[in-house]
Amino acid sequence: MSEEFKDLHVDGTDYRTTLNRKFDMRVPRPKLKDPRIIHAFIPGLIKEVYVKEGEEIYRGDKLLVLEAMKMENQILSAVDGIVKKIHVETGKVVVKNELLIELE
């Protein structure tokens, strides 16, 4: 246990105490994802790209197929919009969180 004392604020009062490892490891507020910026949620292989840049798309349209762990994952659009930029092509191997497509 670390013996470094700090203040912890609870209901209007600062209490002198120590903080533990897990408290230090807290993740700050998780950010909501922008549905127009599409990242690879898992590393894998781009099996197919269904759209072209500049193309108008609607919510639920297929954008591409990301194959990972023997599963073909259909990536659909969550919004209506226009394909702004495609960062991958068929056959490309992508890592986790790699930028795939931007919509606007």
Next chain:
Amino acid sequence: MVLREKVFEFFKKKETVLGGGGAKAVEKQISMGKLTARDRITKLVDTGSFHEYDMFVEHKCQDFGMSGKQLPGDGVITGTGTISGHPVCLYAQDFTVAGGSLGYMHAKKITKIMDHAMKLGVPIIGINDSGGARIQEGVNSLAGYGEIFYRNTLASGVIPQISVILGPCAGGAVYSPALTDFVFVVQNTSKMFITGPEVIKTVLGEEISMEELGGAKIHTEVTGNAHFFAESEEECFSQIKKLFTYIPWNNRKKADPFSPKPPKLQYDIEKIIPESPKLPYDIREVIKAVADDSDFFEIHERWAANLVVGFARIRGETVGIVANQPLVLAGVLDVDSSDKAARFIRFCDAFSIPLITLVDLPGYLPGIDQEYAGVIRHGAKVLYSYSEASVPKITVILRKAYGGGYIAMCSRHLGADFVFAWPTAEIAVMGPEGAANIIFKKEIESSKDPNETRKAKVKEYTDKFANPYIAAANGYVDAIIPPRETRDALIHAISVSAQKVDERPMKKHGIPPF
């Protein structure tokens, strides 16, 4: 002559089994800093007390080159022995035999000794050191795991179940320890995870070592999956032996009484608590000031340290202690400490161990991460387990008992049999600062000197509410006692509640907020 030959033949067969996976494999086991399965059992039980069962069990697998392959004892040693004279059933997986892999007959040996433990009403100890399922045996190996989990569940709350992780324990194998009451791990030896570093690297592209992912420190500090951390196997075995002195063999018995001993003189209960309720102290000092021989056996010492749980004795009888720890995170309740408390309370209740709760907390840990992690659901487990517990419940409020935290920490309202408060107790909806800021908001804001007014109002609130007398006037506190009388009050409460009967409505089982 025939008899001699047959006996000789038997000894030869026995010697082969005793050799485990052979000299080379044993050497490798030792070079990894591990004891052999047989040595582990020998060191854990009383000298000469171990009786082995099913030594000649063999696997039945015919596939993938397994037919004709001899696996001594099928990779697990099972039997009975005694620890400090108390009978126990135990099994130890033998990593030198096919990596301790679990095949169907291996599992059969384990389930047989578990069934035995249930019938005899004695604790079961499982020493885990296994590479996982024996893949050659396919679904039969999975069947084996499932049958162990089923028995772990049936045995839960009937006999104490102890898991010792002395090697890898990965994938499905982790769920037997997870279902048991106490899990022991050893630095650099124990490894527990569902998906290992290889899979994580393939799927997520992230590199992590086994030790960082599921080593002894991680499970005793971060996940809480393990209860006891040791530097060596020997230290681990002495922890197990000590645990056995506090717990009963089964749920129909009480733990053995010991001869009463006074607390050590060095723990002066009136000198532990600082003057300001905002300053920390180590609650374990208070526990040692009231426990026999100042002996406190802490569980989950490294995990959720803002709440302390463990066993002690009061005038020779085992008690379970749950206490807020102002030294860490001001002693708040949060997701982890709620889980820790709830699990321990249920163990004590199942095994007839009276509960003593020491209260000093400012409330719940504020934070988005806590809310998102479900502090509502986890916090509810504390309310559930305290309310459900029918063993004697004794509460001592030392300082702060604010808001929901006051209710949760075994208040009268959750069925405490005795609630004592020290004169320093502050039983209120929240701390004076927070309360004054809300109640006198307008007055403070509209005054000439808001800071001075706030101070005055905080003092007004403190004088009026930050004490135990309002709760005592309502009968929520039974007695206000000076700290020096705490041990006597506990002794009295435990002795008069020895025959406590607390009938509950008939039901199949409750539905705790898991």
